[in-house]
Amino acid sequence: MESLPVRCPVCSRDHAYLTPVYPCPCGSPTAPPLMRGAPVEPITHRTWDDDWVSVRCHSCGRRDQWPYPELCCPCGTVLRIPVRPVATRGFTPSAPPGPPPAPLPRTAAQPRPAFQPLVIRTARDAVSAAALYLTWLGYRDVVQPEVRPTSRIDLRAAGVIAQVDSTTRPIALRDVECLWLNALHTSVSGVLFSLAGYADDARSRANGLSIPLFVMDLTGTPRPENGAADALARTGP
Template identity: 75%
Template sequence: MESVPVRCPACGRDHAYLTPVYPCPCGTPIAPPVLRDGTAEPITHRTWNEDWVTVRCRTCGRHDQWPQPELCCPCGTVLRIPVRPATESAPGPDAGAPPTHIPLPRTAAAPRPAFRPMTIRTGRDAVTATAMYLRWLGYRDVVQPAERPASRIDLRAAGLIAQVDSTTRPTTLRDVECLWLNGLNASVTSVFFSLAGYAQDARARADGLCIPLFVMDLTGTPQPVNGPADELLSTGA
């Protein structure tokens, strides 16, 4: 299956987007039918109901809800990729089959197996998916508190603390600075994960403080959005 061209309306950057593939209960890999001539729109507000699309399996005819395809542009804008409604007729077999895997966004310096994400349906799922990602990066003893502490630190590991913003608004400057202060007091690395992206001043501040920033889509796959995050992904823990 060929990649779908996507242009970011915020910065004009062009991307080649591959739709994530999910397993139907019948065993067939399926992917949301992305519109090649559609226009990607920035996500400025999230609701859980709007972040799911209905996809029909071409083998068994089953309809299921899967995460709306999204793409994180390096400029920090999170884009919603338009898909064809399930009620419309699907293209014939000559249009190509879904990809059987999605390549990692970067090639790690140390060999690691491909990250296997978990679908995010709740805020708690977002924290659990982040814990899985940190373990994949090589962090040991990742701890997820049963209840969120007053410091708003969602995860702790050896030499690291992480915060996960699963709200429907972009992460703010204050959020980034509070995480940095917590990391400074504990003499550990701070990492931020967000579902809705980051405010411009928050991202600029994180760059200055060397805080890795990741954006997560509803498939549970974090994407780096600044230099420190790229470096962390490349080197691991």
């Protein structure tokens, strides 16, 4: 992955931004071409068109729309990373594309035993309860850091990261977007757990990004709050 030094214009914090890589339908990894030296732009207003960028596959020449590269600074500012525009002429594929790999048949999920929750008395208990639930869903090697990182990611496992909010305020739109960006950067899925629920705009954004939202009560039992969470609870990862 290409690395780009980025300085937040709001707090002057320096970051090393890693370009997200996406699989083209031909099977080749594809990434937005970043513009080195160009200033980053704080996002103060969003439109659907601004959230996507055209990217051309260097192997087959296919042009697709991918999420615009963004970075969530710990100061709370979301930064848009400049991207070189796609050339419309003079492209020569590096190799003839082969057919996309055939999808593997999905096997029937094995019945899971009933989830055994962990009673929540502290913020740490909330993280532990979410870790138990991810393990119950079928994620492997669920790990919780001893100290919460600046990215606010509380749990990591094979193929997923999760944020657990044990405060009394509903999760905000920015929390959803930061989790989504962190998941994109590491090519995994993101899941949110909250004790106080979600703001309306945060819920709407999560639905559009297919991010599972769960609400936990003090018994430690997560409850699906959107379609993505329902699907995850039914079939697992």
